[in-house]
Amino acid sequence: MAFVMKYEIIPRYLTGPSQRRPKTALARCRFMVAHDTGNPGSTAAANVSYFENTRNEMSSSAHLFVDDKQIIECIPFLTGPAEIAYHVVYNVTTDNARYGDDANDAAGAVELCYGGRISLTESYKRYVWVLAYACYRYGLNPATDIVGHYMLDPARRSDPQEPLRLLGKTFQSFVQDVVNEYRASLVTEPAPEPQTRISAEDANKIIGFLSASYFTAEDQAAKAEFHRLANELRRISGQPPQ
Numbered sequence: 581m582a583f584v585m586k587y588e589i590i591p592r593y594l595t596g597p598s599q600r601r602p603k604t605a606l607a608r609c610r611f612m613v614a615h616d617t618g619n620p621g622s623t624a625a626a627n628v629s630y631f632e633n634t635r636n637e638m639s640s641s642a643h644l645f646v647d648d649k650q651i652i653e654c655i656p657f658l659t660g661p662a663e664i665a666y667h668v669v670y671n672v673t674t675d676n677a678r679y680g681d682d683a684n685d686a687a688g689a690v691e692l693c694y695g696g697r698i699s700l701t702e703s704y705k706r707y708v709w710v711l712a713y714a715c716y717r718y719g720l721n722p723a724t725d726i727v728g729h730y731m732l733d734p735a736r737r738s739d740p741q742e743p744l745r746l747l748g749k750t751f752q753s754f755v756q757d758v759v760n761e762y763r764a765s766l767v768t769e770p771a772p773e774p775q776t777r778i779s780a781e782d783a784n785k786i787i788g789f790l791s792a793s794y795f796t797a798e799d800q801a802a803k804a805e806f807h808r809l810a811n812e813l814r815r816i817s818g819q820p821p822q
């Protein structure tokens with residue numbers, strides 16, 4: 581199965597090693613964390629350039645920022661060998677209970693940009709798509725392997741509930757949108773044409789029966805037809821005609 585690449589993912593990696601991008605490999609991706617920037621009106625590009633400028637001032641980061649026009653990856657995850665990003669504090673235990681690991685060590689982080697001049701409907705489409713694509717890439721189940729930041733750290737965080745509320749969506753209906761996008765984006769690749777459709781050995785056995793018929797055939801037309809069929813068998817078994 582292949583996945584329809586509806587949108588472009590632009591790699592714009594933070595300089596590393598730095599606090600925000602330590603350049604540590606993400607050993608495995610077990611789930612996805614859905615975030616929002618909590619900074620209405622700030623675009624994906626603006627967030628990434630702010631992160632780049634402050635890369636040595638703090639460690640918090642995310643893999644991807646999504647707005648109504650762009651999907652920008654600032655920590656390698658879908659466009660390069662995956663690295664860790666610090667997007668959920670280590671001392672919460674919800675991630676460990678649900679997925680057996682800390683989000684920073686086992687999850688991808690996607691930030692939704694909204695507010696101001698950003699079209700939330702368009703941002704949301706890209707956000708849903710990139711989460712579906714991440715599930716495809718890492719073999720995750722979109723129905724169970726996407727969690728909101730607020731679910732992992734309810735005491736401190738509420739994202740991405742505000743943009744979902746603005747869209748009239750619950751977290752549940754958002755996950756369903758990702759499931760639907762995932763299903764719609766999966767396409768079956770055409771099976772490759774087999775090089776040899778029948779072995780030469782099997783073809784020659786059948787040709788043996790045909791030649792018996794060829795010699796007993798009364799008229800020329802029947803003989804010509806057996807000859808043609810034998811050559812068809814030689815062709816599809818990779819043998820020269822006779």
Ligand SMILES: [Zn+2]
Nearest residue numbers: 615616729739
């Ligand atoms: Zn968050």
